[in-house]
Amino acid sequence: MLLTLTGVEKSYPTSEGPLKVLHGIDMVLDAGRSLALTGESGSGKSTLLHLVAGLDSVDAGQILLAEQDIAQAGDAARAALRRGTVGLVFQQFNLIPSLDVAANLAFQARLAGRFDAAWMAELAGALGLEGLLARYPEQLSGGQQQRVAIGRTLAAKPRLVLADEPTGNLDEATGDAVMALLLRLVAQTGAGLLMVTHSARLAARLDARLHLSHGRVAG
Ligand SMILES: Nc1ncnc2c1ncn2[C@@H]1O[C@H](COP(=O)(O)OP(=O)(O)OP(=O)(O)O)[C@@H](O)[C@H]1O
Numbered sequence: 145m146l147l148t149l150t151g152v153e154k155s156y157p158t159s160e161g162p163l164k165v166l167h168g169i170d171m172v173l174d175a176g177r178s179l180a181l182t183g184e185s186g187s188g189k190s191t192l193l194h195l196v197a198g199l200d201s202v203d204a205g206q207i208l209l210a211e212q213d214i215a216q217a218g219d220a221a222r223a224a225l226r227r228g229t230v231g232l233v234f235q236q237f238n239l240i241p242s243l244d245v246a247a248n249l250a251f252q253a254r255l256a257g258r259f260d261a262a263w264m265a266e267l268a269g270a271l272g273l274e275g276l277l278a279r280y281p282e283q284l285s286g287g288q289q290q291r292v293a294i295g296r297t298l299a300a301k302p303r304l305v306l307a308d309e310p311t312g313n314l315d316e317a318t319g320d321a322v323m324a325l326l327l328r329l330v331a332q333t334g335a336g337l338l339m340v341t342h343s344a345r346l347a348a349r350l351d352a353r354l355h356l357s358h359g360r361v362a363g
Contacts, residue, residue: 145208146304146336147173147196152205152215154191165191167359168205175303178330178337180347183356189340190308192356196338197230197306198222210303227256231302231335233326235312237293239281245292246277253299260301267295271325287318291325298329305330307339311346323349 152169155162165188173179181189194200196207198214201222207215210229214222231252239248249268253259268274271291281289290310297305310326311319323346330337339350347353355363 145172146175146210147171147338148206148208149192149196150206150208152192152195152207153203154188154195154200155203165359166195169356169359169361171354171361173304173336173338175336176331176334177352178327178339178350180350180353181338181340181356182342182344182347182353183362185342187356188359189356193306193308193338193340196304197232198226229303231297231300231305233294233297233305233307233310235309237281237286237289237313239289239292239296241281244278244280245273245284248281248292249273249277249295249299252296253301256300258300260299263301264299267299267329270329271295285318287314287322290314290322294322294326294329298333298335301333302335304336304338307337309340309342312342319346 149169149171152166154166155164169192181192183189195202202215205215206213209225212225214225217225240251243251249264250259268277271294273291273295276284276288284292311322314322327349341347354361
């Protein structure tokens, strides 16, 4: 199993005392499978994604990612796991403005020590970016920027792709096209995909769905 969560609990400190956001989450995701994380605003979706990404630590429970327990890992170990195993795609594209598309695409793969020119060229082709490699992010449309952001993440060949409303900033037609590319490329690499979405329509395109309600799995 690529990802297993067992009894994951998380609270945030607030001025009125701890706010419990996740109350014992259990979930599994296999390599090559995609899972939509849905739920109303404030149900804990982003919190869960951040924990799996190793961006924050759990209060209790276990997160096994590629046989490693990230819940109990220290900051340095979590950072290493993040670079080596996990790829993130967010609603904000966060491209590096001073780098052209080719350099943005290569950036994370180089950081992870996994730059592969042939894979990069294949990705650029699949994402329709060949003619845009010398442009800078500000010279791209939103849909083009999100395709670069997806390419940048997949270039490093992550075993798990975490996406938070990745097409939330795009119009429906562009978002649908970008989503189709993301699903196709994730399937091609055999990675797992965990994606937060508010859209039941998008959630239905993934293999499975986990619905959160007030920090609990509701279906
Ligand atoms: N750093 C924080 N400190 C205190 N409370 C927080 C913090 N981050 C999130 N919360 C609270 O935790 C709860 C869950 O937030 P989270 O962002 O995980 O929800 P979500 O399901 O992703 O919501 P949305 O769909 O609106 O993005 C909310 O009540 C939120 O206000």
